[in-house]
Amino acid sequence: MAKRVTGxxxxxxxxxLAKVPGLGPRSARRAALHLIKKRDQxxxxxxxxxxxxxDKVKICSTCGNVDTADPCTxxxxxxxxxxxxIVVEDVGDLWALERAAALNAAYHVLGGTLSPLDGIGPDDLTIAALVDRVKTGEVKELIIAVNATVEGQATAHYITDQLEGMDIKVTRLAHGVPVGGELDYLDEGTLVAALRSRTSL
Amino acid sequence: MAKRVTGxxxxxxxxxLAKVPGLGPRSARRAALHLIKKRDQxxxxxxxxxxxxxDKVKICSTCGNVDTADPCTxxxxxxxxxxxxIVVEDVGDLWALERAAALNAAYHVLGGTLSPLDGIGPDDLTIAALVDRVKTGEVKELIIAVNATVEGQATAHYITDQLEGMDIKVTRLAHGVPVGGELDYLDEGTLVAALRSRTSL
Structure with a gap:
């Protein structure tokens, strides 16, 4: 604003408020006014x-989930x-998978993906903690649910290498046509994957 | 979420956060995660x-602006x-006009528009306070900057009636083509107003 108009x-x-994702300078002003109008509610x-x-937020020392208790809910x-x-890149992915409510599983949050260009190596992620978790023998299957990006896939391969020789089943999410998706709009890579992994009707 | 995943x-x-305008249930989750990641910043x-x-928010008893001081900034x-x-419907309009920084004026916030169907009459707005403000003799011109809606125009007429006989100039915002607007997309009412109020080049 050109001149000060408020305190x-x-x-x-x-x-x-303008720094909160989803809000910009203009919607932050609208949000602030709404908050002031609904001061007590x-x-x-x-x-x-x-x-x-x-005050209470904690990162779970076992899986990396965000919670107010450690170990987490x-x-x-x-x-x-x-x-x-289920191994995910970050907590947002964990919450997204939970919304799908497909599996009643535990999680492991990596905290990102390997990205040598950004200077992110294995020590910046929780891969060592994941390997330790597997070594306890309590984990029977790891589902690598990283994003289907180059960095995600490189991270998935690195994790698989680290678990070499251990008695554990490692799987990854299926590639294919998104439910409700139209073939016309999909990239060739997805179509190739969907064709190769076709299932019988 | 199907099951509790966090504290x-x-x-x-x-x-x-989902009740803040501009955020919905999904973006509220993203916003919360971002806030937690940027906990200290x-x-x-x-x-x-x-x-x-x-703690400090106040409504200015003179003009109705939202501030932390009364009278306001x-x-x-x-x-x-x-x-x-400048007479506006609500504080959002005041702030919008200030961003335009066209006039170095004071304001009067009505708190809405007359709307018999919604049970909003003159006593629900700050029209009496506006008339009192004019009676002090310190105000020389009122610019009625209400929205160009039926309710806004009815409110403008009501205010003008209340000021009948007082020594004050009352004006309203010009109607016309929005700057950067395309004629093709404008409604007939706006085009008629723009033609009638044409100015010489």
């Missing part, structure tokens, strides 16, 4: 919840099959 | 700023022409 505390709130509770989460869930571990 | 504090943060400061704004700005008052 510095509100300007600061707008500036910080939304702004107060949100401010409290954020402070609470800020998933690692301590007795109804989950802790011998089936 | 209740973080679930609550996600739920409340963003989550802490944002939580503090929100609490600070929550605009009403106490000695470099502004306090005799020129």
């Amino acid at each position: 510095p505390e509100i300007e600061k709130l707008i500036q910080l 939304l702004m107060g509770p949100l401010s409290g919840a954020m402070q609470d989460a800020y 998933i690692c301590t869930d007795p109804t989950r099959d802790q011998s089936l571990v | 209740p504090e973080i679930e609550k943060l996600i739920q409340l 963003l989550m802490g400061p944002l939580s503090g700023a929100m609490q600070d704004a929550y 605009i009403c106490t700005d000695p470099t502004r022409d306090q005799s020129l008052v």
Whole structure:
């Protein structure tokens, strides 16, 4: 804004809201006004919840999930099959797979993918912790659910190499046509994979 | 999510973030994860700023602007022409006009528009306060900058009626083609207004 139109505390709130993904400078102003209008119903509770989460947030030392307890909700869930571990790049992927609710499994968050150009090597990821976890003998199957990118696939291969000779089943997500997807819009790589992995009707 | 995957504090943060305009359930999760990743750079400061704004926010008793001081930053700005008052529906409109930085004026926030169907009458808006403000004799021109909707125009007419006989100039925003707009996409009402209010080149 050209001139100050409101108090510095509100300007600061707008500036910080604009850094939240999904909000920009303009929607941050709209969000701030909405929060102020809903001061008691939304702004107060949100401010409290954020402070609470800020104080209590922890990274699970077993799987890398974000939680307020360590070990996390998933690692301590007795109804989950802790011998089936899905390896993901980050916590967002873990939460996305949980929304699908396909498997009642445990997870391992790598914290990224190998990327020599960005200076990210095996020591920057939780690969050693994953190998240690496998060595305890409690894990029977690892599902490598990294993104289908070059870095993701390189990471998957590196992990497989590290587990060489251990008594564990390692699988990866199937490639194929997304459910609801139209062939016309898919790239050749996906179509080749979908054809090769065709299943009988 | 089908099963709990994280602590209740973080679930609550996600739920409340999803109520912020511009964020939905999915982007609220992404926002929460981003806040947690940037715990010290963003989550802490944002939580503090929100609490600070929550504690200090005030509605200016003169103009209705949102601020942390009453009278607000605009009403106490000695470099502004306090005799020129722009009447707007809500604070978002005030801030939008300030971004345009066209006039160095004061404002009056109505708090909505007359809308008999929604049960909003003159007493629900700050029209009486506006009339009082004009009666002090310090205001020389009112620019009615309400939205170009039926309710906005009805409100403009009502205000003009209330000011009948007082020594004040009342104007409204010009109707016309938006700058950068294409004629092809404009409605007939706008084109008629733009033609009638044509200016010489």
